[in-house]
Amino acid sequence: MKIMVQKYGGTSVAGLERMRKVLSRVRNGLDEGYKVIVVLSAMAGETNKLIGLANEFSAKPDPEEMDALVVNGENVSIALFSLLAKSEGIRAKSLQGWQIPITTTDAYMKARIISIDEARLRNLLEDHDVLVVAGFQGVDCKGRMTTLGRGGSDTTGVALAAAVKADVCEIYTDVDGVFTTDPRVCSAARKLDRICYDEMLELASSGSKVLQIRSVEFAKKFNVPVRVRSTFTDDPGTLVTQEDDAMMEDLVISGIAFDRDQCRVTVYKVKDKPGVAATIFGAIAAKRILVDMIIQNTSHDGYTDMTFTVSRGDLDQTLAILAGVGDEIGAESVQHDTNVAKVSVVGVGMRNHSGVASTMFQALCDENVNIKLIATSEIKITCLIDEKYVELAVRALHTAFGLDKELKAAC
Amino acid sequence: MKIMVQKYGGTSVAGLERMRKVLSRVRNGLDEGYKVIVVLSAMAGETNKLIGLANEFSAKPDPEEMDALVVNGENVSIALFSLLAKSEGIRAKSLQGWQIPITTTDAYMKARIISIDEARLRNLLEDHDVLVVAGFQGVDCKGRMTTLGRGGSDTTGVALAAAVKADVCEIYTDVDGVFTTDPRVCSAARKLDRICYDEMLELASSGSKVLQIRSVEFAKKFNVPVRVRSTFTDDPGTLVTQEDDAMMEDLVISGIAFDRDQCRVTVYKVKDKPGVAATIFGAIAAKRILVDMIIQNTSHDGYTDMTFTVSRGDLDQTLAILAGVGDEIGAESVQHDTNVAKVSVVGVGMRNHSGVASTMFQALCDENVNIKLIATSEIKITCLIDEKYVELAVRALHTAFGLDKELKAAC
Incomplete structure (x- = not known):
């Protein structure tokens, strides 16, 4: 059958x-x-x-x-x-x-x-x-x-x-399938014929709304090749599938994702001791607030700053929670910034290519876009920037990573 | 509990x-x-x-x-x-x-x-x-x-x-409960405090839309007393319950029902032999058409006329069916009349009182309403009349059976 x-x-x-x-x-x-x-x-x-x-x-x-x-x-x-x-x-x-x-x-x-x-x-x-x-x-x-x-x-x-x-x-x-980035922001965006599960996961978690992230996890777990295509056209769409070694060399980066629904929260000068992060993020998770980027840099004099991002709708509740645990963690102050957005470059190819990060940072620098936070996963690099630069940054990265041309396959 | x-x-x-x-x-x-x-x-x-x-x-x-x-x-x-x-x-x-x-x-x-x-x-x-x-x-x-x-x-x-x-x-x-007849047609209509299952069944099958007929059958079968009342007022409504011998004498007739959605069909001069009625009504039932009154009078010279009523929406299909079985039953002709309506008097009291039928016929006669068909059940008498007389007939019967006054109980 x-x-x-x-x-x-x-x-x-x-x-x-x-x-x-x-x-x-x-x-x-x-x-x-x-x-x-x-x-x-x-x-x-x-x-x-x-x-x-x-x-x-x-x-x-x-x-x-x-x-x-x-x-x-x-x-x-x-x-x-x-x-x-x-x-x-x-x-x-x-x-x-x-x-x-x-x-x-x-x-x-x-x-x-x-x-x-x-x-x-x-x-x-x-x-x-x-x-x-x-x-x-x-x-x-x-x-x-x-x-x-x-x-x-x-x-x-x-x-x-x-x-x-x-x-x-x-x-x-x-829509016709999965694109290198949102065509409404970057007219040079191209539809991908193929993308692998991990890239699709990173794109989905970075703002691409084409597939629900859990459906991609499911597809990966049970190795179900999924074709994303349009009801209204005859375009064959994009095949989301396993990583294919033969095509690995083609492209370092397969997509640029972005998400405007972000705000940054920094807890300044908390004691650098075990349990502080658990106290902060435990209290936030208990209210079912999803935290996205989390950054903790090296400490000075026994103190550190803890920065993370949440959706804008969750900001007020997050600040209230932090006020509640303030004494416990002994923080000096809590500050936030709502005028921020996230841009990410995603691609399994970056595993085998050095220089992806520097290409990204240079491209942003060339456009005078200041980087506020940096976070990385195995196949993704994310920068938090001022929201007003988001379209500019997406287009610059799209060009810098050679996505502005006809593509055969992405992974 | x-x-x-x-x-x-x-x-x-x-x-x-x-x-x-x-x-x-x-x-x-x-x-x-x-x-x-x-x-x-x-x-x-x-x-x-x-x-x-x-x-x-x-x-x-x-x-x-x-x-x-x-x-x-x-x-x-x-x-x-x-x-x-x-x-x-x-x-x-x-x-x-x-x-x-x-x-x-x-x-x-x-x-x-x-x-x-x-x-x-x-x-x-x-x-x-x-x-x-x-x-x-x-x-x-x-x-x-x-x-x-x-x-x-x-x-x-x-x-x-x-x-x-x-x-x-x-x-x-x-609505506030079950009425002796539709108050929109007869301003003298009264709400009943009590009515028994059988009367409610006859009223429901004769055009009163207060309760679905099968719910009344269910209530009677399992002896569930049902109170019908309004969501929007504090009226205690009408109790639909078992027949109560103590109250039997109070009232001969508890309600006047009517139904305008009727038409009469007569199959003239069919052979008076076994199987004719089965042929006609079998063919109609096969199309799931509900037949209401069925009247067959004594035959003359081996022929009889078969009359019945159906809802107006079913008339065209009924006539088509009769055309189909016409040869089989050897009917002379089929005629129909859509300008008819049904009026019924209902009451368990009529079992113990003679003269209900003659009171009904006399009341209609006094208003010059001609009776086209008559059918009876144990607690109901139904007449088919010209539709234009239906309000007049309902009011005349309501008065004739003494319903135009304050009522304590109906059965």
Whole structure:
């Protein structure tokens, strides 16, 4: 049995005409001899509408009932698409998370998939040619609906592909694929034909919104090649796959990412002793605030400064937390800066090439962009800069790393 | 454990303010020491919106997927109400049909309840004070969503009350209770304090829309006293309950029903031999058309005329069916009349009182209303008349049977 998974986002299912377009793509898969598992998001705007209602009904919505509410957006999509498919004679069936089941943890609003009943899916595929699965949702061991967090439909798609060992996994979206950087910021940006999981992970965590980061982790863990492509064009898109040694030499850097939703917080002159970092970040993590960059430089005279970045929406709460633990860590002061942004260069190629960092810093220097913080991972270098320079920096780096030309492959 | 079931219709849950009103009624139940099972319909208009979408997506919507679609209206209501209740500190939980489960047949769009897991409900009531159950829906043995047909939320409410042997079952609606006839047609109409199941059944099947007929059948079968009352006033409403011998003498007739959505079809001069009626009504039933009155008078010379009524929306299809079986039954002609309406007098008291029929016919005669057809059941007499006389007839009968005054009880 040849199986293809196709996942469509909210803009791809917004209304009858777009669903017809989706159906024609599904039909192409059938014509090629595949059984097709279609994963759908809620129609564009529906999830936000439900969340808006929840906030109207409760100042602090209960997460369990919130999930019971928002899953209905996807449930409407899959039933409507199944009606459409069946009316055209296709043997289709809609499936909510609990009907498969897609079993998850009970961490409502950010549940993680535990297991998917592969045998049942294969059984259903014996009698049906198209299974229409609700994205973003699952069911916990108590039989309550759960959701996987924003963008979770990508994860549903990849997880289903992994579970049934699908031959093809396509994530349809409203852009043509993964680009070297955001084309709205840099007109020289190029679509990549190929990118490897690690690069995609770093890009996703650095502001590229093409794929949900957890879906990429899933794809990497189960080695599911994922094709990201547009619902609205015939472009073959970008294949996200394993690193391929043969192509390693092609390109040092495969993409420039950036994120404006950042602010810097520095805790000055804390005692350089065990437990200080744990106290600070433990208190922040307890409030479920995501900390991005963390920098601690060498200490002077037994004191050090601790700097990190958080999303702007989390700043006030973060400052309140720091005020609370201030005595404990004996800090001199806490300062912050909201006019900052993050730019990153990402590429597995940098492992084998020296000089990536200096090229990056020089390119920024040439444009008079001051670097406020630097952080590195194995395949990424990130600089925090003044927000007003972000477009300039992205374009300069794009040119400096030779991305401004036709590309064959990225990794 | 004292248990109260409260069922609310679509107008009672349309928006935050109305849900607050529902919550205050639920709270009254809690204050009186009850555990409360709240059954909710979809917000007014939502079900029709989903059905409209389905018809847009498919000329002939698949019933199984149609049910998977329309249940989402109730699912949104119960999640929102649970969010509201929990935000006010009430231990509440939303439950879709499959989560209880309410097991039904797999007759999609008109499923019937097979069983309700009482043990699980009682278990949930140990840890929760309010269970918020989606009306109108269930799940079949294959794990597919089903719906109970229009107005099915009433049936859900009564069935839950029967399953957990609730102490109180209240059906909240937008009118004050059951009236002797429609107050919009007859200003002398009175609200009944009490009515028995059989009368309510006859009223429901004769055009009164206060309770879904199957919910009354359920209430009668399991002897669940049902109080019909308004969400928006403090009127105690009408108690629908067993016949009470002590009150039998009070009133001969408890209500006047009418139905304008009727048309008469007569098949002239069919052979008076076995199988003719079966041929006609078998062919009609095969198309799921509901036939209401059926009259066959004594035959002349081996021929008879067969008359029946159907809803106006079913007329064209009915005539087509009769044209199809015309040769088989050898009818001379088929005629129909769409300008007709049905008026019925209903009351268990007529069993012990002669003269109900003659009082009815005389009252119609006094107003010069010609009677086209007559049909009787044990506690109902129905006449088909010209539609233009329907208001006049209802008022005349209301007066003739002494309903135009303050009533204490009806049965």
